[in-house]
Amino acid sequence: MRRSSFVLTMMAFGYAFLYVPIILLIIYSFNESRLVTVWGGWSTKWYAELLNNQQMLSAAWLSLRIAAVSATFSVVLGTLAGMAMARFGRFRGRTLFGGMITAPLVMPEVITGLSLLLLFVSLEQFIGWPAGRGMTTITIAHITFTMAFVAVIVQSRLVSLDESIEEAAMDLGARPAKIFFVITLPIISPAIVSGWLLAFTLSLDDLVIASFVSGPASTTLPMVIFSSVRLGVTPEINALATIIVALVTTGIIVAGVFMARQERIRKQDEQMAASSSA
């Protein structure tokens, strides 16, 4: 019994550790005072300042566009890679392929960033593309390091999936492409959706890789935040953080409710199918 109270204490401490900083950020985003430690009364002036900060807004817009494009491409590539790893058994070069898929998960960002920049510089030297660096190079870099996460999610979903439905479809004469779009894709769609969201978030959040592969004209939101934080604590960042937390929490609650409903419908369908076949 003493062990269980130890576990409970550690859990309480752990959750407090994770959430107290975020809660303090939210509270202090409504602080009138410029000083983070002095409470100057409730105010929403930092939100107003944030909305007037043109540099921050255009950086946010650029980051959102890059995140949407790279998440979409990374879902396509990551799903193909996950399929190959989960369904194709042994093929030539599988070991190298598997290594290249999992390595970006753990690779330190400074190495990925530096190596991609050197690639882009060499490419520009030899074939003249990409000319300069900006949205394109950041997007390519983000696709490369986020597709690994999508591949792992899709692969683990496919591994835990019953192959007999696909085999049955094949026996009934469906072509591989048809099987993929009619059977496999709908079943793995939750994995694809969460993969897209993860890739989107990772791209939106990335500072190091984007700093390496961006040009002078393309500044992403994390780059703006990083440089303003280095200059000193700014209450505007608290307001920005609160907006992000609010959006994420809403999104996750909506997604949770939606998924729970999907699951319920699926269960009902299965029951109906089972009872009608009996």
Next chain:
Amino acid sequence: MGRGLVIMVPYVWLLLFFLIPFAIVLKISFSEAAIAIPPYTALVEWAEETSLAIRLNFGSYLFLLTDSLYAVAYLNSLKIAFVSTVLCLLLGYPMAYGIAKAPQAWRGPLLMLIILPFWTSFLIRVYAWIGILKQEGLLNNFLLWLGVIDAPLAILYTDTSIYIGIVYSYLPFMILPLYATLEKLDDTLLEAAADLGARPFKAFLSVTLPLSVPGIVAGSLLVFIPAVGEFVIPSLLGGPNTLMIGAVLWNEFFANRDWPVASAVAIALLLFLVVPIMLFQYYQGKQQEAAKQ
């Protein structure tokens, strides 16, 4: 044909944008810095029209060896990553255990609460700690108010604040694999141990702990490897005396503009990480095999 295409597209992408870049880093690490665009000398040159001359310059690597700054930074990074990994494990293990042992209906929400901070900006969450750890920050004010300390502690801009930052940011990466292995654990084994007279703690040590080793290894590698090259946390929370190799590489590249030395730093760092990364892949392959069964 469709099968070939499914493999080819991501394969070619990864070759082009993941593997070849490392070859280029390796190549540039053997060239010399020069005032040019791009700022390094060519490695391969046609000498006298007909013979191909390859000039490998080991200067950058020698430089890493002769200047103690690099050795100190590498060792310091390994130390910080190691201590942070141990701290993550000490905090993460009981949490993962508690979640795995919680009633079925609670596990999902408890796990969600672990993942949720991960979806909010990493940079902003690290920044939140500045306001807490500052000399006149919230933690010091709180401790003074409690009467635990008489004078504010210097926490921000020390190694301690780097540990706090890394444990805080990487804790979910430790908890998730640990939870995955602990959750699959067969409770009948513990009942058997209890029937044979083992006290709960003894049963934990001789049954649960050994069976959760794959999760411990996977979680530790997921924290350790990225922590070695960490740049953001030490540069926001660390002091001027804390040298980590990620920041050295960054400075070598952006401040000194010495591309060959930056590349050599990256290659050396990669060599340090090759063994842990291969371990990571080995354990991941094993886990996937286990998932198939």
